[in-house]
Amino acid sequence: MLEYLWIGILNVVTEPMNLLMLFLSIVIGYIGGAIPGLSGTMLIVILLPVTYSFEPAAAFILLTGIYSVTALSGAFGSILLRTPGTPEAIFTTYDGYPMAQQGYAGRALGITIISAVIGSLFGVFCLITLTPLLANVALSFSSPEYFALAFMGLTVVASLSGKDILKGLIGVLFGLMIATVGMDALTGTLRYTFNYTPLTSGIELIPVITGLFALSEFIKRSTESHNLGNAIKVVKTKLFEREIFKKIRGTIAGTSVIGMFIGILPGVGATTAAMLAYSETVRWSKKEEKDTFGKGNPKGIAASEAASNSAGIGTLVPLLSLGIPGGATAAILIGAFILHGMQPGPMLFNSDPILMYTIFAGLLISNILMLFLSTPFIKIFEKIIKVPYSVLGPLIVVLCLIGTYTLRNSFFDVIIMVIFGIIGYLLERFKFPLATIILGVVLGPIAESQFRRSVQMSDGDFSIFFTRPISLTLIVVSIIMLFLPIIMKYIRDRKVNKVDNSA
Amino acid sequence: MKRKINYFIVLISIFTIFLAACNGDSDASSESGEASNYPSRNIEVLVGHGAGGGTDLFARAVVNELEDILDVNINVVNQEGGAGVVALQNAYNAPSDGYTLIADAAFSITTAAGTNAYGLDDFTPIARFQNDTYALWVNAEDFSSIEEFIEAVEENPGQVTVGGTGSLGMDEMTVFMLEQAADMDLNFVPMEGAGEMHAGVLGGHLDAMVDEFGPTKSLADDGSIVPLVVFSEERIDEFPDVPTTVELGWDLTDGNERAFYIKSDTDPEIIEILENAMKEAYESEDYKRYEEDNYLHLRDGWLNSADFEERTEELIEKYQVIMDELQQ
Amino acid sequence: MASYKKDYIFYGIVILFAIFFLAATTQIHSANNTATLGPKFWPMMILIMMLVFAFMGIIKTFITHKRIVNGNMTWTEESEEPERRLFNIPLSLISMSSIMLYALGIFFIGFILSTIIFLFVLIQLLGGKKKLLLLILSIVITGVCVLLFSNVLSIPLPRGIGIFRELSFLFY
Incomplete structure (x- = not known):
């Protein structure tokens, strides 16, 4: 195996x-991912025909390289403009944007790149060494387990909603309702479409995110005065800061593993991975640290980025070992393999191991190169927040609009984005935890359809969730985690009371 | 405060009017494109399904050839949603000048189900390219022949799960027709996508699934899943031992039929130009190779505009009856 | 507005939302009767929970408000600074409406024209001076977007309708 990897690296x-394709993939990935509206998926679809004439190795180094780089560069918009370039980067805005607003844009970008690269490298490492094992893990998951996973995600609402849990719960329920609009995945029934055709395909995640976060921020900031003197002071930072890295290394390690496990499950994806990793990080953090999340805590950025990148590589596991696409982009990569006359799957490792290991080596090297090539990009991107907001603000609106429109060439999505922009602005003035809405929208489709699908599989027997070991464990753990803070508080209060009484 | 609210109400009403415009026919002035110099600018092909899926790959493979034949740029625009209905809606709102085409696989089904409000009066097929073939797949460890499968179904009526992608689509119709033709009582489980479905069968969470030969190729080559019965008249060269539905006495050979459509009031000469260009694309070597790579060549796909229009009409009628039974 | 009043309004809106959608849910007819759990099951559950939480919220607000009136607790009232205004209209409304108009604009007159106008006008409203420079800037930004998306990547941006649609074909 090592020998193959060595051949791959030499190749x-x-x-x-x-080598040229490797550099190209980094440059295209950095720029493309940073532009909201150009997702990695779209870049690969556009470049696919160009690679027809290439050697397979060069073609796949380019395509998988772009795939891996855009998973990272989507965070640039999150940090600098509160406009995530890719949906999974939404969780990077929570801490990245406040940090940049405090003048530490360079630091936020640095943390992003380090965490993302470590996440990806961990992913590639698993891909090389553990693929058959991980594929088996993925196969042991079915609808009840998927539901249990989504349930676990939903129970973190408490740690995302700040002081007012009731509002957080309502936020999640609102998000879950948004997810039900459109054609029901299990029966084909139209729900809440009110005979309005564009609604039949439901409300997409990206317009909701862009509206709630990017547009609402624009409306809010446009009401402040923007004298040029008011521009944010940029503090010089290094890519690698020792003290910060010491703080976040535990987070990176833990969330890389979470990301990998979520990534290998077909149809779950990097957005869910980033969300679970972020909220678990909040949940497991020390009590006095909890309030700093959402205000520029480096661990928040690290969690989101390490998990989404490791999950991105994770989706390649079922693709390469079973020929099953883990996500939308992986499905297009399957198409790319077929166009080059190959069928991804268990046979490919035997029939063309050198190509496989060349792709792995490409991923390894491009991630390491990303670290070294990132400095000039950070320097350029850092300057963006120095542009006066009277110019930058309208420009962000134009980019949001292009991004939302080109998603599926739909005016309706643009309208949804504007509506959610206004909702987001009003709710934010009211100190409402917007993150909980996203929690509902992301996990809603998984939770609902997998719940009903499980019951369909068991022919109406609800005990299916508790008779399967993995799903039982996940559900029990999340219920314990939900009530643990309350129990702990109760115990602590009693202790305090006892002390008071004895005194 | 009051002024603020008034201002807001005005804005919202303007917005509502616009929302309505999104839905209704935005009176597209039907400036008919001149057939003599068609095509003189970029053509757009609307695909009602996501990038990377079967219909999208089909559209892109054909467009690749068409661009050379017609000597213009052709943009593939994915407008996912409602099993292709959203793309049809948008195409209907565009002018009928021949520069907006639709690639669709579910036209007859969505029309029969009533989710697509536009029928053959509004859209005309230009040509059918593919008539894909279904098979019933199982994990190789579970069953080895269709007789075994039938026996298992008879022992546990309504308990044997069969996966398919989506709801009220071709997959569910196929399973429903199979239940009727073979007098079996199956439990259809609609899955989110092919990936989840394949993992379900491999992991033993689903007893069987219906799928086409292209997406299952790698798993079938590996021997981890096997087809029990092919939904066609004739046996398939790659699987000579697998019986067909017709052999078993089941009248069930339907599959996804991927085709191009255009608005009916387009200049007939333009439709003819497109039809001829597509015939040429269909016969090109690159397209043939794509079909073979994806197991799409099992049945001859080509039908011209008039023939496929007739077939679509029959299919809509047939599916309407089945839909009524499913939805009653 | 006092903070507790805002809370009442919020929970009121939530209750109205839930009741409206509950009514809509009863109108849903399953398009497929083979499913074990129909399409109503899940939204019903969510909406009922939403109603419960909203009522809990109202009760909670009521209790806290009572306590304050009784002097047991104090509100931490944040002072809201008055918003910046332009022509006596709050700026937040101006930016909201300009986004709405822009979205309408790309539908009717297409991406190119509406983006130039949007950038040119809004940058000035937000405090940009130098008119000529801003006009050039707006045109350049729009040009870059069109070039990148429609020409290089062949993703057509909105064209508008009627004459504007025809005009856009000159560019992409």
């Missing part, structure tokens, strides 16, 4: 075409 380094 990448000594072949000029492969």
Whole structure:
């Protein structure tokens, strides 16, 4: 195996075409991901025909490289403009944007790149060594387990809703309702479409995110005065800061593992991975630290980025080992393999191991190169927040609009974005925890359809969730986690009372 | 405060009017494109399904050839939603000048189900390219022949789960027709996507699934899943031992039929130009290779505009009856 | 407005939302009767929980308000600074409406024209001076977007309708 990897690395380094593709994938990925509205999926679809004429190795180094780089560069918009370039980068805005607003944009970008690269490298490492094992883990998951996972995600509402849990709960329920609009996945019934055709396909995640976070921020900031003197002072930071890295290394390690496990499950994806990793990080953090999340805590950025990148690589596991796409982009990569006359799946490792390991080596090298090539990009992007907001604000609106429109070429999505922009602005003035709405929208479709699908599979027997070991464990753990803070508080209060009484 | 609210109400009403415009026919002035110099600018092909899926790959493979034949740029625009209905709606709102085409696989089903409000009066097929073939797949460890499967179903009526993608689509119709033709009582489980469904069968969470040969190729080559019965008249060269539905006496050979459509009031000469260009694309070597790579060549797909229009009409009638039974 | 009044309004809106959608839920007819759990099950559950939480919220607000009136607790009232105004209209409304108009604009007159106008006008409203420079800037930004998306990546941006649609074909 190591020997194959060595051949793969040599293949990448000594072949000029492969090396060129490697650089190209980083440049295209950095720029493309940073532009809201150009997702990695779209870039790969657009570049796919161009790679027809390439050697397979060069083609896949380019495509998988872009895939891996855009998973990271989507966070640039999150940090600098509160406009995530990809949906999974939404959780990077929670801490990245406040940090940038305090002048530490460079630090936020640095944390992003380090965590993302470590996440990806961990992912590639698992991909090389553990693929058959992980594939089996993925296969042991079915609808009840998926539901249990979504349930676990929903129970973190308490740690995301700040002081007012009731509002947080209502936020999640509102998000879950948004997710029910459109054609029901199990019966094909139209729900809440009111005979309005564009609603039949439901409300997409991206317009909701862009509206709630980017547009509402624009409306809010446009009401402040923007004298040029008011521009944010940029504090110089290094890419690698020792003290910060010490703080976040535990988070990176833990969330990389979470990301990997979520990533290998077909149809769950990097957005859910980033969300679970972020909220678990909040949940497991020390009590006195909890309030700093959402205000520029480096651990928040690290959690979201390490998990989403490791999950991104994780989706390649079922693709390469079973020929099953883990997500939308992986499905397009399958198409790319077929166009080059190959069928991804268990046979490919035997029939063309050198190509496989060349792709792995490409992923490894491009992630390491990303670290070194990131400095000039950070320097350029850092300057963006120095542009006066009277110019930057309208420009963000234009980019949001393009991004939402090009998603599926729909005016309706643009309208949804504007509506959620206004809702987001009003709710934020009211100190409402917007993150809980996203929690509902992301996990809603998984929770509902997997719950009903499980019951369909068991032919109406609800005990299916408790008779399967994995789903039982997940549900029990999340219920304990939900009530643990309340129990702990009760115990602590009693202790305090006892002390008071004895005194 | 009051002024603020008034101002807001005005804005919202303007917005509502616009929302209505999104739905209704935005009176597209039907400036008919001149057939003599068609095509003179970029053509758009609306695909009602997501990027990377079967219908999207089909559209892109054909467009690749069409661009050379017609010598213009053709943009593939994915407008996912409602099993293709959203793309049809948008195409209907565009002018009928021949520069907006639709690639669709579910036209007859969505029309029969009533989710698609536009029938053959509004859209005309240009050509059918593919008539895909279904099979009933199982985990190789569970069953080895269709007789075994039937026996298992008879022992546990309504308990044997069969996966398919989506609801009220071709997959569910196929399972429903199978239940009727073979007098079996199955439990259809609609899955989110092909990936989840394949994992379900491999992991033993689903007893069987219906799928086409292309997406299952790698798993079938590996031997981890096997087809029990092919939904066609003739046996397939790659699987000579697998019986067909017709052999078993079941009249069930339907599959996804992928085709291009255009608005009916387009200049007939333009439709003819497109039809001829598509015939040429269909016969091109690259397209043939794509079909073979994806197991799409099992049945001859080509039907011209008039023939496929007739077939679509029959299919809509047939599916309407089944839909009524499913929805009653 | 006092903070507790805002809370009442919020929970009131939530209750109205839930009741409206509960009514809509009863109108849903399953398109497929083979499913074990129909399409109503899940939304019903969510909406009922929403109603419960909203009523709990009202009760909670009521109790806290009572306590304050009785002097047992104090509100931490945040002072809201008055918003910046332009022509006596709050700026938040101006930016909201300009986004709405812009969204309408791309539908009717297409991406190119509406983006130039939107950028040119809004930047000035937000405090940009130098008119000529801003006009050039707006045109350049729009040009870059059109070039990148429609020409390089062949993703057509909105064209508008009627004459504007025809005009857009000159560019992409």
